[in-house]
Amino acid sequence: xxxxxxxxxxxxxxxxxxxxxxxxxxxxxxxxxxxxxxxxxxxxxxxxxxxxxxxxxxxxxxxxxxxxxxxxxxxxxxxxxxxxxxxxxxxxxxxxxxxxxxxxxxxxxxxxxxxxxxxxxxxxxxxxxxxxxxxxxxxxxxxxxxxxxxxxxxxxxxxxxxxxxxxxxxxxxxxxxxxxxxxxxxxxxxxxxxxxxxxxxxxxxxxxxxxxxxxxxxxxxxxxxxxxxxxxxxxxxxxxxxxxxxxxxxxxxxxxxxxxxxxxxxxxxxxxxxxxxxxxxxxxxxxxxxxxxx
Amino acid sequence: xxxxxxxxxxxxxxxxxxxxxxxxxxxxxxxxxxxxxxxxxxxxxxxxxxxxxxxxxxxxxxxxxxxxxxxxxxxxxxxxxxxxxxxxxxxxxxxxxxxxxxxxxxxxxxxxxxxxxxxxxxxxxxxxxxxxxxxxxxxxxxxxxxxxxxxxxxxxxxxxxxxxxxxxxxxxxxxxxxxxxxxxxxxxxxxxxxxxxxxxxxxxxxxxxxxxxxxxxxxxxxxxxxxxxxxxxxxxxxxxxxxxxxxxxxxxxxxxxxxxxxxxxxxxxxxxxxxxxxxxxxxxxxxxxxxxxx
Numbered sequence: 001x002x003x004x005x006x007x008x009x010x011x012x013x014x015x016x017x018x019x020x021x022x023x024x025x026x027x028x029x030x031x032x033x034x035x036x037x038x039x040x041x042x043x044x045x046x047x048x049x050x051x052x053x054x055x056x057x058x059x060x061x062x063x064x065x066x067x068x069x070x071x072x073x074x075x076x077x078x079x080x081x082x083x084x085x086x087x088x089x090x091x092x093x094x095x096x097x098x099x100x101x102x103x104x105x106x107x108x109x110x111x112x113x114x115x116x117x118x119x120x121x122x123x124x125x126x127x128x129x130x131x132x133x134x135x136x137x138x139x140x141x142x143x144x145x146x147x148x149x150x151x152x153x154x155x156x157x158x159x160x161x162x163x164x165x166x167x168x169x170x171x172x173x174x175x176x177x178x179x180x181x182x183x184x185x186x187x188x189x190x191x192x193x194x195x196x197x198x199x200x201x202x203x204x205x206x207x208x209x210x211x212x213x214x215x216x217x218x219x220x221x222x223x224x225x226x227x228x229x230x231x232x233x234x235x236x237x238x239x240x241x242x243x244x245x246x247x248x249x250x251x252x253x254x255x256x257x258x259x260x261x262x263x264x265x266x267x268x269x270x271x272x273x274x275x276x277x278x279x280x281x282x283x284x285x286x287x288x289x290x291x292x293x294x
Numbered sequence: 295x296x297x298x299x300x301x302x303x304x305x306x307x308x309x310x311x312x313x314x315x316x317x318x319x320x321x322x323x324x325x326x327x328x329x330x331x332x333x334x335x336x337x338x339x340x341x342x343x344x345x346x347x348x349x350x351x352x353x354x355x356x357x358x359x360x361x362x363x364x365x366x367x368x369x370x371x372x373x374x375x376x377x378x379x380x381x382x383x384x385x386x387x388x389x390x391x392x393x394x395x396x397x398x399x400x401x402x403x404x405x406x407x408x409x410x411x412x413x414x415x416x417x418x419x420x421x422x423x424x425x426x427x428x429x430x431x432x433x434x435x436x437x438x439x440x441x442x443x444x445x446x447x448x449x450x451x452x453x454x455x456x457x458x459x460x461x462x463x464x465x466x467x468x469x470x471x472x473x474x475x476x477x478x479x480x481x482x483x484x485x486x487x488x489x490x491x492x493x494x495x496x497x498x499x500x501x502x503x504x505x506x507x508x509x510x511x512x513x514x515x516x517x518x519x520x521x522x523x524x525x526x527x528x529x530x531x532x533x534x535x536x537x538x539x540x541x542x543x544x545x546x547x548x549x550x551x552x553x554x555x556x557x558x559x560x561x562x563x564x565x566x567x568x569x570x571x572x573x574x575x576x577x578x579x580x581x582x583x584x585x586x587x588x
Contacts, residue, residue, distance in 0.1 A: 022522075022525075022548060025548070026548050026549075054572075109465040109468060169465075171403040171463075171465035171466060171569045172465060172466055172467070172569065173466070173569045173572055174403060174567055174569045174572070175522075175525045175526075175567075176525070176526075176528075176531055176567065177525050177526065177527065177528035177531060177546050178528050178531065180525070181528070228316075228469075231316075231469040231470070231471050231474070232469075232470075232471065233471065234470075234471040234472050234475075237470055237471060237472065252471050254316060254319070254320050255320075273468055273469075273470065275465045275466065275467045275468045278348075278467055278468070
């Protein structure tokens with residue numbers, strides 16, 4: 001990574017995640033808040049029709065449409081697939097993007113606090129994680145670097161560098177001040193980091209820090225017809241980034257029966273009971289705790 | 295009130311309030327859980343199409359369609375207006391209902407805990423409130439008795455006696471075990487109360503208790519075009535049933551400016567920042583604390 005000249009701050013990729021949408025409005029009226037000396041910043045409202053409909057999406061999840069294969073498949077033509085191509089034209093094209101860095105703003109109904117999701121574990125991202133943690137002690141850093149940027153289907157993967165700012169808990173279609181403040185703070189720290197990175201003027205960062213890396217996704221208990229027959233266990237609800245050990249209760253069936261986790265490692269659940277994941281009967285993501293060394 | 299012979303337990307009046315919908319499924323498989331010796335119980339899934347669509351409603355809010363005037367207006371013919379007439383036929387007709395008592399199950403994104411909303415302040419309801427508080431110390435009793443049953447637009451007003459079980463916080467389209475447990479517990483206590491009431495076998499109840507009564511609804515800050523320009527102040531968020539005094543900050547504008555409450559009484563906000571109320575830019579309800587004497 002040489003220097004970052006163009007940054008895009010994206011909100012409303014999901015139409016019922018309000019924090020980013022209302023921050024965009026604020027920043028469009030006061031662009032100096034997201035401008036820094038060493039790069040140009042643009043703001044992008046990714047899915048305005050979904051916001052109008054007060055839904056996550058109209059036809060399909062926009063933030064799952066950005067692999068290189070999808071972006072070049074002209075048969076994929078519904079609203080979000082078309083938005084993906086339009087945004088790729090505006091910020092990309094992926095693989096040779098005019099935008100150097102994307103910050104994509106999201107909310108979750110899960111108790112994830114202010115989370116920074118990094119799509120790569122290169123030097124730039126490792127330092128960015130350290131910087132944000134130093135500025136925001138409440139923050140959590142999650143690496144979702146299991147695939148290459150070309151294979152990532154997230155909007156933020158259009159550029160060579162992209163991150164997801166994921167703040168919760170906030171119900172869909174609500175604005176909470178605490179969540180809005182966290183999102184604005186984290187976005188500001190990221191922009192400050194990029195400016196300092198460009199000027200080769202980063203503050204001293206710790207030699208290592210704790211973060212999480214994505215391992216797997218668990219589904220809700222279902223019967224043979226695919227109907228949900230259980231829910232996240234109350235011991236796990238809201239315990240994002242708290243350890244889950246083999247044998248711990250993880251689901252409660254509506255019958256009252258408890259289901260225990262059959263894994264073989266110390267897991268760190270996150271996106272626990274996220275509303276949007278019910279479409280696919282997903283219960284939570286599991287990660288491992290890692291030590292990141294600069 | 296003589297004796298209650300027929301009780302209806304209603305879930306899914308709002309399609310994205312999941313607790314009641316999943317409890318109905320459980321009770322339909324195990325009807326003995328909602329049966330009692332002295333009355334017959336039926337379960338009603340009020341808005342199945344909205345649940346299918348994973349929305350509060352398709353055309354209009356079902357739980358605002360049950361005044362006598364609306365129920366007799368044949369011009370009101372959209373999906374929820376038609377459901378209202380069908381449910382009125384099934385459980386009513388309002389004014390001369392075959393059902394004596396309705397329990398309508400709801401969730402809120404607000405931090406209201408297990409709340410029991412009573413539509414009348416007669417002896418039956420006063421005793422019901424006392425009974426539920428004695429069994430569930432976490433519960434809150436709210437009287438929304440500002441209009442007569444004929445004028446009430448809630449589904450529960452079809453019968454001569456009807457209550458709303460309102461449990462939160464739970465994001466729309468999510469099942470939380472703690473919220474489900476609260477709803478199941480409160481419903482069970484209400485059914486037990488009715489059975490004891492019928493048998494003239496109520497336990498000794500306290501001479502008085504504290505409850506809340508509805509006063510007014512506040513709107514979110516808007517500009518002259520009707521666009522939201524602010525949000526619930528972080529000091530008020532999640533503080534349902536905590537006192538709000540004249541001059542206390544109540545909203546924060548996106549510009550950062552704080553707006554203070556201009557009322558002239560000690561208010562008790564509830565339904566604070568409820569997601570569903572954004573449709574009408576409602577911020578919260580205000581109540582007063584009252585002492586109910588038996």
